[in-house]
Amino acid sequence: MSQQTNPLGKQQEYYRKRYLRNLPTAFCTGCGNGSILGSFVRAVDALIVEKKLRKRDILCVSGIGCSAWIPSPYFKGDTLHTTHGRAIAFATGAKIMNPKLNVVVFTGDGDGAAIGGNHLIHAARRNIPMTVFLVNNMIYGMTGGQSAPTTPLHVRSTTYQRHPEPPFDLCRLALGAGASYVARWTTFHVDDIIASMKEALLHPGFAFVEIISQCPTYAARFFNEYKDALTPKEQEQFQRSPGAWMLKALKGKRTGKELDHPRYELTLKDRTIELGVFIREERITLTETLQALWK
Amino acid sequence: MRPGVYFVDGGIACAEGALYAGCRFFAGYPITPATSIVEWMAERLPQEQGYYVQMEDEIASMAAIIGASWAGGKAMTATSGPGFSLMQENLGYAYLTETPLVVVDAQRSGPSTGQATMPGQQDVMQARYGTHGDIAPIAFAPWSVQEMFDFTVHAFNYSEQFRTPVLVMADGEVSYMREPLQIPKQGALPITNRRSLTSKHPRTGEIFLRYEMPKFGDGHDLLVTGSAHRPTGVRDYSPRYHRATIHWLFEKQKEAGKALHQEGLDVESRHLDHAEAVIVSFGAAARPSYQAVLAARKTGESIGFVRLKTLWPFPEEQLARLFKDLKRIFVVEMNMGMMVREIERVGCEAQVIGIPKVGGEIHRSSEILQQIRG
Numbered sequence: 319m320s321q322q323t324n325p326l327g328k329q330q331e332y333y334r335k336r337y338l339r340n341l342p343t344a345f346c347t348g349c350g351n352g353s354i355l356g357s358f359v360r361a362v363d364a365l366i367v368e369k370k371l372r373k374r375d376i377l378c379v380s381g382i383g384c385s386a387w388i389p390s391p392y393f394k395g396d397t398l399h400t401t402h403g404r405a406i407a408f409a410t411g412a413k414i415m416n417p418k419l420n421v422v423v424f425t426g427d428g429d430g431a432a433i434g435g436n437h438l439i440h441a442a443r444r445n446i447p448m449t450v451f452l453v454n455n456m457i458y459g460m461t462g463g464q465s466a467p468t469t470p471l472h473v474r475s476t477t478y479q480r481h482p483e484p485p486f487d488l489c490r491l492a493l494g495a496g497a498s499y500v501a502r503w504t505t506f507h508v509d510d511i512i513a514s515m516k517e518a519l520l521h522p523g524f525a526f527v528e529i530i531s532q533c534p535t536y537a538a539r540f541f542n543e544y545k546d547a548l549t550p551k552e553q554e555q556f557q558r559s560p561g562a563w564m565l566k567a568l569k570g571k572r573t574g575k576e577l578d579h580p581r582y583e584l585t586l587k588d589r590t591i592e593l594g595v596f597i598r599e600e601r602i603t604l605t606e607t608l609q610a611l612w613k
Numbered sequence: 614m615r616p617g618v619y620f621v622d623g624g625i626a627c628a629e630g631a632l633y634a635g636c637r638f639f640a641g642y643p644i645t646p647a648t649s650i651v652e653w654m655a656e657r658l659p660q661e662q663g664y665y666v667q668m669e670d671e672i673a674s675m676a677a678i679i680g681a682s683w684a685g686g687k688a689m690t691a692t693s694g695p696g697f698s699l700m701q702e703n704l705g706y707a708y709l710t711e712t713p714l715v716v717v718d719a720q721r722s723g724p725s726t727g728q729a730t731m732p733g734q735q736d737v738m739q740a741r742y743g744t745h746g747d748i749a750p751i752a753f754a755p756w757s758v759q760e761m762f763d764f765t766v767h768a769f770n771y772s773e774q775f776r777t778p779v780l781v782m783a784d785g786e787v788s789y790m791r792e793p794l795q796i797p798k799q800g801a802l803p804i805t806n807r808r809s810l811t812s813k814h815p816r817t818g819e820i821f822l823r824y825e826m827p828k829f830g831d832g833h834d835l836l837v838t839g840s841a842h843r844p845t846g847v848r849d850y851s852p853r854y855h856r857a858t859i860h861w862l863f864e865k866q867k868e869a870g871k872a873l874h875q876e877g878l879d880v881e882s883r884h885l886d887h888a889e890a891v892i893v894s895f896g897a898a899a900r901p902s903y904q905a906v907l908a909a910r911k912t913g914e915s916i917g918f919v920r921l922k923t924l925w926p927f928p929e930e931q932l933a934r935l936f937k938d939l940k941r942i943f944v945v946e947m948n949m950g951m952m953v954r955e956i957e958r959v960g961c962e963a964q965v966i967g968i969p970k971v972g973g974e975i976h977r978s979s980e981i982l983q984q985i986r987g
């Protein structure tokens with residue numbers, strides 16, 4: 319660990335001490351998961367400092383995949399690292415049994431949208447108060463680069479020469495299913511992610527935040543068009559860290575608005591992906607309706 | 614329900630047993646013949662300030678009760694064959710994470726959808742070996758409406774005492790049949806409650822998770838994972854840690870077996886004195902079996918009766934003792950012959966003869982008599 323030479327060393331030390339377990343990271347160099355964890359502890363810290371959240375009330379639940387390792391074991395708080403695809407269902411039981419818990423699910427695109435897609439739509443429909451951070455790296459990272467339901471059409475994965483299916487728009491799915499807070503960002507937009515995480519953690523209902531992320535180990539080739547557009551100097555510079563130019567590709571184009579209109583637009587393989595907050599609404603929640611049955 | 618005698622079906626008895634034991638969370642998905650448990654829990658739990666949640670499937674139901682258990686509640690689900698199959702992966706998670714909870718399987722005649730509404734006992738090996746990996750389950754087999762109540766209470770107690778899932782392997786017959794049920798006064802049956810956290814590592818102060826069951830929200834920074842882990846919960850695939858974990862699960866099952874024996878919850882035997890032969894059975898199949906024993910004894914045959922109250926841990930030692938001087942052992946079960954293999958392993962010198970029956974019908978005692986005389 320080289321935090322001594324890092325200009326952010328002091329700040330990192332602050333978060334590390336308070337919110338992280340002192341364990342070596344398992345993520346590949348340049349992976350988006352580390353910065354998502356960093357954003358999460360910053361959002362949590364801000365809310366704790368603002369006295370809007372207690373750390374002991376946070377429960378992080380995750381499934382199986384690289385993204386599931388973001389909280390477990392790194393987040394120094396209660397964590398429940400479950401089975402592939404089922405994190406939201408585990409989280410549902412914990413939240414209902416103890417509504418005081420602030421339940422946060424970390425899931426991947428395979429975990430949350432393929433094997434666990436059914437739990438996602440039902441949790442959204444129930445409007446159970448919890449936050450789902452779905453890390454969409456457009457690939458199955460942990461198992462070695464196989465196609466996911468989010469993989470762009472016609473790219474190469476380790477299961478297909480030319481991926482034959484169109485990808486899911488997960489925010490539309492969550493909206494359609496009834497989620498009352500829905501947002502999408504990429505790992506490039508760290509400040510927006512932190513702001514959105516803070517909102518989502520306090521949102522009184524089901525909050526879904528999709529974070530498009532980079533998997534430099536298996537998904538770099540999805541961004542080849544961006545790589546080709548780099549200057550020779552950049553090409554050389556980024557040779558050894560595909561994560562860096564992938565991040566650049568995730569920057570997108572600013573459109574300036576949110577709600578109804580996206581804040582940014584990202585073009586990837588002829589597809590335009592809108593980034594921003596799509597809905598922010600207060601609706602009756604499952605924990606309320608269940609307790610109403612007591613009377 | 615208040616203490617007293619009621620004429621109800623086994624499903625209601627089971628649900629009332631759960632409430633008596635302190636269950637406050639039920640997640641389920643409707644399936645015959647477990648629906649009467651599900652519906653009764655749905656009606657009764659809100660009256661007890663508890664939660665019934667109808668999940669999107671049995672995978673989610675199993676997941677939700679694990680989450681609820683770690684959030685501090687006594688939790689349960691009930692299902693039948695197809696749902697029990699769907700629960701297996703998360704059930705394995707509950708074994709590895711040592712999560713106290715209760716699963717009721719009102720077995721029906723399979724495989725697949727099979728004879729959806731009709732009873733069977735074909736999941737007994739699924740209870741033992743259903744999930745991947747090595748597990749060491751505790752599974753009760755009630756044979757009456759009263760035992761649907763009692764065994765559900767015991768199941769909760771054992772799950773809390775040994776921090777493990779406990780199965781109630783009922784069947785379509787005992788969960789739908791109506792009989793008198795005596796609900797005891799609060800306190801008449803002992804209730805084991807969760808042990809709070811006491812043990813910390815002497816040097817590091819880290820929490821060890823053994824029989825004490827901590828819960829979320831108490832500031833313990835719990836690390837719960839279905840991956841191989843150290844006693845502190847930190848993921849670690851080293852052979853020595855995982856080996857120790859698996860050995861520990863089996864050790865606990867052994868301890869539970871001893872406790873079950875001491876409480877008389879392992880096997881029940883009747884008319885074994887001077888018996889030459891015995892009928893062994895469990896659950897609903899034990900009912901006609903016992904009738905057959907009584908009928909045979911009337912005509913002077915020296916035959917006894919042994920009933921398994923717990924299927925797992927298999928009460929090997931106890932059975933070996935009971936079977937010592939027998940010549941023939943008949944095993945009556947509603948499947949193609951599953952527990953008979955276990956009996957063979959402890960059958961001593963005796964000849965072990967299976968009396969299997971499939972097709973969704975309980976044995977008739979005359980059928981059993983014919984077989985033991987044939």
Ligand SMILES: Cc1ncc(C[n+]2csc(CCOP(=O)(O)OP(=O)(O)O)c2C)c(N)n1
Nearest residue numbers: 383384385402426427428429457458459460
């Ligand atoms: C039931 C089950 N099926 C398959 C697997 C293997 N598996 C582990 S992680 C994974 C994919 C994870 O992909 P994703 O959710 O996108 O997470 P990422 O690693 O990309 O962050 C799969 C298929 C498993 N653990 N369990």
Ligand code: SF4
Nearest residue numbers: 345346349384459533
């Ligand atoms: S495989 Fe991909 S997602 Fe997984 S840690 Fe490496 S870069 Fe990250």
Ligand SMILES: [Mg+2]
Nearest residue numbers: 426427457459
């Ligand atoms: Mg992925």
